[in-house]
Amino acid sequence: MADGSARPEGYLGVSRSLSGRQWRERPADSETTRRHQLTHGLSEPLARALASRGVSAEQGGDFLNPTLKxxxxxxxxxxxxxxxxxxxxxxxxxxxxxxxxxxxxxxxxxxxxxxxxxxxxxxxxxxxxxxxxxxxxxxxxxxxxxxxxxxxxxxxxxxxxxxxxxxxxxxxxxxxxxxxxxxxxxxxxxxxxxxxxxxxxxxxxxxxxxxxxxxxxxxxxxxxxxxxxxxxxxxxxxxxxxxxxxxxxxxxxxxxxxxxxxxxxxxxxxxxxxxxxxxxxxxxxxxxxxxxxxxxxxxxxxxxxxxxxxxxxxxxxxxxxxxxxxxxxxxxxxxxxxxxxxxxLNGSRKTVEQEVQEAAVRHIERASNQADAPCLVVAEDGWHPGVIGIVAGRLRERYRKPVIVIGIDRPGNVGKGSGRSQPGVNLGRAVQAAYEQGLLLSGGGHAMAAGLSVRPDTIPELRAFLCEMMAGECEVAAAEDALEFDALITTRGADRTLWTDFQRLAPFGPGNPEPLFALADARVERPMALRGGHVRCTLVDRTGGRLKAIAWRCEDTDVGRRLLSEGGHIHVAGRLKPDDWQGREGVQLEIEDVADPRQL
Structure with a gap:
């Protein structure tokens, strides 16, 4: 594809996936890509991925071999x-x-x-x-x-x-x-x-x-x-x-x-x-x-x-x-x-977290106006304050919008809340404004996360205030919510060599996202729902290869339901992971998103 922005209709024509996101090719400068190829002996996809992460030709050596010296x-x-x-x-x-x-x-x-x-x-x-x-x-x-x-x-x-x-x-x-x-x-x-x-x-x-x-x-x-x-x-x-x-x-x-x-x-x-x-x-x-x-x-x-x-x-x-x-x-x-x-303790934490998350989802799905609101604020008595931040993050991933989860202590007449936001929506600023309006006992944070304390009877008013304040930002963020891809792969080409090649960009994290790959017109075989809401399957495309794949915590989402339905071809977004079961040294795809070509 040409450098710069992706095609207007999105990568592989995906303007909205089953998770509601646009797909785009990660933009990269062609000259920087060429210099990375020549200087470091990189394949074109890898050199392009390096350039797309804002690494200049002069910075390439330190990025690929970062040293304290x-x-x-x-x-x-x-x-x-x-x-x-x-x-x-x-x-x-x-x-x-x-x-x-x-x-x-x-x-x-x-x-x-x-x-x-x-x-x-x-x-x-x-x-x-x-x-x-x-x-x-x-x-x-x-x-x-x-x-x-x-x-x-x-x-x-x-x-x-x-x-x-x-x-x-x-x-x-x-x-x-x-x-x-x-x-x-x-x-x-x-x-x-x-x-x-x-x-x-x-x-x-x-x-x-x-x-x-x-x-x-x-x-x-x-x-x-x-x-x-x-x-x-x-x-x-x-x-x-x-x-x-x-x-x-x-x-x-x-x-x-x-x-x-x-x-x-x-x-x-x-x-x-x-x-x-x-x-x-x-x-x-x-x-x-x-x-x-x-x-x-x-x-x-x-x-x-x-x-x-x-x-x-x-x-x-x-x-x-x-x-x-x-x-x-x-x-x-x-x-x-x-x-x-x-x-x-971690085992106990996971149990408590799962219970709170399931209860929060029930709250959101039951409320007639909650799921469509710009910001989700969900609260219940007795939710453990030690897990509400994790749950807020999980719900943010699921609903693609800011989420605040509040555990209410009735004897103390206080709710302790933790929030996680969507890129482009400044949750900390909104929480600070709610505090200044007298809707909170305390509150603060930064753009992507915030904490607060609130009187339980004020929560409906707080929800309305936050939704009104963040509505504009949320609308823009939803329109710009996108996955950015590093390369198009096939089931036959997705092997350990490709994974090893892209590992030269590791370690991954903010500022250096883990490479995201697209697989076009794949067919799902032998889908299976696993304990914990995960879905495992095999992907097959026109090249005749077979690629093991798994999608985490998605069984009750549109992505999970489409994988389990098995019929027809789909486009798949995911990250390659090593699969060393029984010494095979292969790879599997961790599915991030799915698009149905029939719905594009």
Whole structure:
């Protein structure tokens, strides 16, 4: 196809698929594609895919082989980084009692574990404090700082939180508890609190250009700054310098699980971190690998779908500090016990999540005006606040519009809600406006996600307000909702060689989407509904090949129903995955979408 925009009628003529999306070819510059082919010896489809991800001819080498040496930023380019390093080394030399205050998710846990391991390598054990998601909420509080002070903390480091905790930080100052904040969340101009140091690439005056880093990536840069500061003070004259590269696996955990943009230095962290992780030398990650039955070298799939959810399970429905403790321990027996506990919690989390999701779908489908509304707001008594964000994300995928899921606590007369948005619809701004209108007890977030607290009797009014406010954006977003394709394949050409070739673009994530392929005029054979609502089938086309395929959680959707009906030809969108069952080293297609040519 020509470079630039796709044909007006859509890729393969699909202007609206069974999921309601347009299909488009991912645009790429032809000259950049040609230079990638010549410089790196790439096939045309692969070179085109590289160009379509905004990688210039000059950037191709670093993208295909991202190294820390080429991409590591100067720590001093981060506002307050040198000050933070100086304060932490001061505490180390004086043998002060240091506590890490971490958020309860993977990014917080992996950030805390890096600091624990650096200080341990320098001969000082530091403690970890993780707030209870239900009882304490998100981020530092005056009560938490008072507790740490009473327990003897001389210095607190907040990781993956703290930049917006103005009241808590002001309180810490009144009790003379120094706080170093290491965060990555967005900050507004003029909102820099008075603390000992605040390292955040998204603070308005930071010039590092690393605003897409997760907190774990910011902490990894801090480790480099700590080594430099300690070296300048001569602390390595009689002791070995910590090799921070050993903890790249932890930095990669945060980058991948926090769904950050995998470009530049952050791409190098993820890529090199997965290589380090593949050695499974961290006892906690090794124990998680064992309980999750993960196989082979570490990948984004391992991190995002096997290891990460188990770490998060502690913060969602268990003890909030389990993940940080697991990633910090050097004791294999303790790691095995913690991993087993997290694995069990994750199983419980999946059960609770499924129950809430099924109930939410029933609410939406029963309501006469809900499914067609610009924004879905669904609420019920007793929904667990630890899973409502996941459920909101699932429903957003299903209905292709912003979704807010609210669990109501009747005794407390409060509903806790979590929302996920559709690209092009700023949910955080709408929630903030609802708060300013007095419809919420609290609320905030960013374009794609938000959290809120609301009185139950105000929920209908909140729903109406949000629908009215976001109607225009939702209409535009629905019109622009599209899948972008990297290449057209056949069942005979979809093999392990093709998959391996495109793996040169890995790791995949925001800013570098996993390659999406189209299969035209395929016939479905032997479709089967599986437990969990998945649909498995075999795809056959005119080339005579046979391609195994699976579509996740789709049995009760238009896509699932069309696959199960079996008759006629369809166009299929999907991503190739390795299929190593019984050593065959093949591939299967994970179906993302389906279009019926008879309906185009």
């Amino acid at each position: 080429a991409l590591f930023p100067d720590p001093s380019s981060f506002a307050d980084m040198d000050r933070a390093a100086g304060l932490l080394v001061d505490a180390l030399v004086a043998r002060r009692r240091v506590a890490v205050f971490a958020d309860y998710d993977v990014d917080g846990a992996s950030s805390a574990a890096q600091l624990v391991r650096w200080f341990r390598a320098m001969g000082l054990e530091i403690s970890i404090y993780v707030p209870d998601r239900i009882l304490e909420g998100y981020g530092p509080s005056p009560a938490a700082f008072r507790r740490l002070k009473d327990e003897g903390a001389d210095l607190v480091i907040t990781v993956d939180c703290g930049a917006a905790a103005h009241d808590a930080l002001a309180f810490a100052a009144t009790i003379e508890l120094p706080v170093v904040v290491v965060d990555h969340h967005l900050m507004r101009p003029g909102e820099i609190p008075a603390v000992a140091a605040l390292v955040n690439p998204n603070r308005p005056d930071c010039r590092s250009g690393q605003g897409h880093l997760a907190a774990a990536g910011v902490v990894f840069v801090l480790l480099a700054a700590l080594n430099r500061e300690a070296r300048q003070r001569g602390l390595f004259a009689a002791a070995a310098e910590p090799d921070i590269r050993a903890w790249l696996d932890l930095a990669a955990m945060g980058a991948i699980c926090d769904v950050t943009q995998l470009s530049g230095f952050n791409r190098a962290l993820a890529s090199q971190g997965l290589k380090v992780m593949s050695g499974w030398r961290n006892p906690g990650l090794k124990a998680l690998k064992d309980v999750s039955k993960a196989e082979g070298p570490a990948s984004v799939f391992h991190v995002g779908f096997l290891l990460g959810p188990r770490i998060n399970a502690g913060g969602r429905i268990g003890r909030a500090d389990l993940g940080a403790r697991l990633l910090s321990t050097d004791d294999p027996e303790e790691a095995a016990a913690l991993a087993a506990e997290l694995d069990e």
